[in-house]
Amino acid sequence: xxxxxxxxxxxxxxxxxxxxxxxxxxxxxxxxxxxxxxxxxxxxxxxxxxxxxxxxxxxxxxxxxxxxxxxxxxxxxxxxxxxxxxxxxxxxxxxxxxxxxxxxxxxxxxxxxxxxxxxxxxxxxxxxxxxxxxxxxxxxxxxxxxxxxxxxxxxxxxxxxxxxxxxxxxxxxxxxxxxxxxxxxxxxxxxxxxxxxxxxxxxxxxxxxxxxxxxxxxxxxxxxxxxxxxxxxxxxxxxxxxxxxxxxxxxxxxxxxxxxxxxxxxxxxxxxxxxxxxxxxxxxxxxxxxxxxxxxxxxxxxxxxxxxxxxxxxxxxxxxxxxxxxxxxxxxxxxxxxxxxxxxxxxxxxxxxxxxxxxxxxxxxxxxxxxxxxxxxxxxxxxxxxxxxxxxxxxxxxxxxxxxxxxxx
Amino acid sequence: xxxxxxxxxxxxxxxxxxxxxxxxxxxxxxxxxxxxxxxxxxxxxxxxxxxxxxxxxxxxxxxxxxxxxxxxxxxxxxxxxxxxxxxxxxxxxxxxxxxxxxxxxxxxxxxxxxxxxx
Numbered sequence: 295x296x297x298x299x300x301x302x303x304x305x306x307x308x309x310x311x312x313x314x315x316x317x318x319x320x321x322x323x324x325x326x327x328x329x330x331x332x333x334x335x336x337x338x339x340x341x342x343x344x345x346x347x348x349x350x351x352x353x354x355x356x357x358x359x360x361x362x363x364x365x366x367x368x369x370x371x372x373x374x375x376x377x378x379x380x381x382x383x384x385x386x387x388x389x390x391x392x393x394x395x396x397x398x399x400x401x402x403x404x405x406x407x408x409x410x411x412x413x414x415x416x417x418x419x420x421x422x423x424x425x426x427x428x429x430x431x432x433x434x435x436x437x438x439x440x441x442x443x444x445x446x447x448x449x450x451x452x453x454x455x456x457x458x459x460x461x462x463x464x465x466x467x468x469x470x471x472x473x474x475x476x477x478x479x480x481x482x483x484x485x486x487x488x489x490x491x492x493x494x495x496x497x498x499x500x501x502x503x504x505x506x507x508x509x510x511x512x513x514x515x516x517x518x519x520x521x522x523x524x525x526x527x528x529x530x531x532x533x534x535x536x537x538x539x540x541x542x543x544x545x546x547x548x549x550x551x552x553x554x555x556x557x558x559x560x561x562x563x564x565x566x567x568x569x570x571x572x573x574x575x576x577x578x579x580x581x582x583x584x585x586x587x588x589x590x591x592x593x594x595x596x597x598x599x600x601x602x603x604x605x606x607x608x609x610x611x612x613x614x615x616x617x618x619x620x621x622x623x624x625x626x627x628x629x630x631x632x633x634x635x636x637x638x639x640x641x642x643x644x645x646x647x648x649x650x651x652x653x654x655x656x657x658x659x660x661x662x663x664x665x666x667x668x669x670x671x672x673x674x675x676x677x678x679x680x681x682x683x684x685x686x687x688x689x690x691x692x693x694x695x696x697x698x699x700x701x702x703x
Numbered sequence: 704x705x706x707x708x709x710x711x712x713x714x715x716x717x718x719x720x721x722x723x724x725x726x727x728x729x730x731x732x733x734x735x736x737x738x739x740x741x742x743x744x745x746x747x748x749x750x751x752x753x754x755x756x757x758x759x760x761x762x763x764x765x766x767x768x769x770x771x772x773x774x775x776x777x778x779x780x781x782x783x784x785x786x787x788x789x790x791x792x793x794x795x796x797x798x799x800x801x802x803x804x805x806x807x808x809x810x811x812x813x814x815x816x817x818x819x820x821x
Contacts, residue, residue: 612732615739619747627743636737646740 498550535595536571750782
């Protein structure tokens with residue numbers, strides 16, 4: 295790797311580690327200082343390596359420089375405090391207190407604590423994602439703006455407000471092990487949101503979208519590698535994301551258009567991710583708590599089996615039945631009804647669909663159109679036309695139009 | 704929306720009345736499809752099945768096994784649902800698959816707060 299590739303690569307992998315360790319050491323009120331010192335470290339690297347060549351161990355070099363910069367900061371702060379408020383006796387830092395611990399264990403702990411703090415419920419979901427991308431994934435503000443289809447100013451404001459919130463709420467950076475499940479709830483939600491941001495984004499930038507998905511998978515992998523957070527629901531979420539991303543290349547065409555499930559080229563499904571998903575799903579099968587991620591991972595597993603079978607649709611139906619009892623969502627209700635048609639027949643599904651009354655949802659009318667097809671084609675057309683009016687994005691409109699055309703012939 | 708409790712009663716004691724494992728699987732599917740249908744309408748609040756063991760404590764502090772002394776049918780499970788009125792609650796309850804068995808019954812009760820007893 296030459297320097298032009300190495301520094302961005304290291305930025306992605308090491309930025310978050312250094313920031314997390316420094317923020318844990320300084321406290322959250324100094325998060326910006328932690329970010330500044332880390333950015334300066336990379337700037338120094340760019341300048342020095344350009345003149346003197348790449349050091350033997352670039353990561354160790356970065357840690358060494360970051361430590362020195364952090365130590366200088368702490369010393370300056372100590373001098374400042376001593377001069378401004380001499381009565382504070384304990385501000386006289388001893389040398390060992392100036393040390394920055396960049397051991398693998400402390401890096402892991404710091405990153406985990408950073409994740410938990412960022413995912414604090416008092417911070418809005420979109421700010422959580424922006425902050426995760428900035429601090430935990432080393433994304434630039436411009437890249438984040440691209441991902442959200444917005445501009446840098448808005449993202450900067452969002453990040454600024456989120457950091458303010460972290461300070462105001464005095465969100466501590468310590469892990470409350472007793473309440474790790476509760477902390478994990480919000481961390482997992484944010485990771486899944488980040489993944490979905492990439493998977494379902496309307497942006498056509500395929501590379502950027504895949505990056506978001508892979509970052510979400512990487513963050514979740516970090517959690518299963520840490521003893522404290524290697525819980526069944528974490529493995530289930532990781533399995534779920536592996537199953538989904540296995541179809542990433544098949545579900546987006548070269549120019550970023552959505553390819554529907556039935557039209558996908560199975561050769562583009564990634565078998566490595568499918569087997570990885572299977573591995574983590576097995577690891578998720580312990581304990582006695584069934585999370586929604588377990589159920590969604592089960593459904594995602596069956597979606598990696600392209601062939602229709604009774605077993606497939608009966609399993610999917612039962613998983614949706616349970617998922618809806620755990621947490622209702624319109625999309626789960628619609629998918630459940632589709633599975634009901636496959637498992638119990640269209641008549642049963644139609645009776646259930648009529649009760650859903652999701653009258654502002656174009657997927658609802660698309661589903662009714664699908665169910666009426668061959669039973670009552672006139673009603674099928676009526677429903678598809680309603681769906682067409684309600685659909686907002688052009689891929690959705692195209693898919694509905696295609697079915698209307700098929701009915702007209 | 705109001706909350707309603709659906710109580711399901713069936714014979715869970717008489718040996719001959721108990722389903723085979725294969726039948727049980729069919730019944731469970733019917734039951735799950737029914738509950739899933741309620742949940743798909745965002746009208747499921749919660750619910751549990753009950754084991755066949757039970758204790759009854761009478762006013763004189765005497766404890767007996769099981770609530771099954773007088774009738775064969777006993778409480779087998781319950782779910783809580785949301786419905787706009789009694790009619791809707793009853794229409795959801797009517798589809799409960801346990802009603803396929805003779806002698807079984809489903810009771811629908813409206814939930815009221817102790818502090819708001821109207």
